[in-house]
Amino acid sequence: MTTRNNFDAIKKQINETALACGRDPESITLIGVSKRKSADRVSTGLAAGLTHLGENYIQEAVDKIETLGKTSACWHFIGHLQSNKAKFAVRYFDYIHTVDTVKLAREIDRQAAKIGKVQKILLQINIAKEETKSGAGAKEAISLAREFSGFENLSLDGLMCMPPFFSDPEDARIYFKRLRVIQEEIQGAGLENLVHLSMGMSNDFRVAIEEGSSMVRVGTAIFGGRD
Numbered sequence: 001m002t003t004r005n006n007f008d009a010i011k012k013q014i015n016e017t018a019l020a021c022g023r024d025p026e027s028i029t030l031i032g033v034s035k036r037k038s039a040d041r042v043s044t045g046l047a048a049g050l051t052h053l054g055e056n057y058i059q060e061a062v063d064k065i066e067t068l069g070k071t072s073a074c075w076h077f078i079g080h081l082q083s084n085k086a087k088f089a090v091r092y093f094d095y096i097h098t099v100d101t102v103k104l105a106r107e108i109d110r111q112a113a114k115i116g117k118v119q120k121i122l123l124q125i126n127i128a129k130e131e132t133k134s135g136a137g138a139k140e141a142i143s144l145a146r147e148f149s150g151f152e153n154l155s156l157d158g159l160m161c162m163p164p165f166f167s168d169p170e171d172a173r174i175y176f177k178r179l180r181v182i183q184e185e186i187q188g189a190g191l192e193n194l195v196h197l198s199m200g201m202s203n204d205f206r207v208a209i210e211e212g213s214s215m216v217r218v219g220t221a222i223f224g225g226r227d
């Protein structure tokens, strides 16, 4: 399968899933996850029609974005971010999905202020409380959301999660539901700008859409396995 065939197939599945649960397909952004894929490979994705790309590793991403051009896509940082790399994330990315501490938020805010940018961020929640994964605890979500919203150069636009991998995607449903409940609680606490839910990957994006995802992050189903 070519990248174009894969892209067309995923788009079709997004449309069908959205319509089947009464959602507007346009309200779901498809992010092609291009980690570990060469710039050449990624450009086939752009040619196929991808307009949003997600990257996990700062140095690799910076090189790729320099090659492909900042305006070739809307760039999403979805990897673990260390504070000392925040500067690069702010310069190169439209969205940072993985903000999970006040320390990191403060550094992103500081770097964004330096270049006169309001950085769009998402609060990452460790939805299944996995020791090996980053993300804030669900219990801290409201207080962190309040703190993040207080920074002048940050725009907190939503929540992100990455449940465990299950061979049956139905098993991920409770985690997607849980993220949505947290979103509703935060919105109920007065932070209504948290409109996005970044959830769903190659294996489980259909279930995530049924549970309200507005950003699905799809890697292998578009670009194939690792190079």
Ligand SMILES: *Cc1c(COP(=O)(O)O)cnc(C)c1O
Pocket: 033, 035, 056, 078, 079, 162, 201, 202, 203, 217, 218, 219, 220, 221
């Ligand atoms: C790699 C990655 C994805 C894409 O995973 P696939 O299973 O290849 O679709 C999505 N989100 C994050 C955070 C990732 O690291």
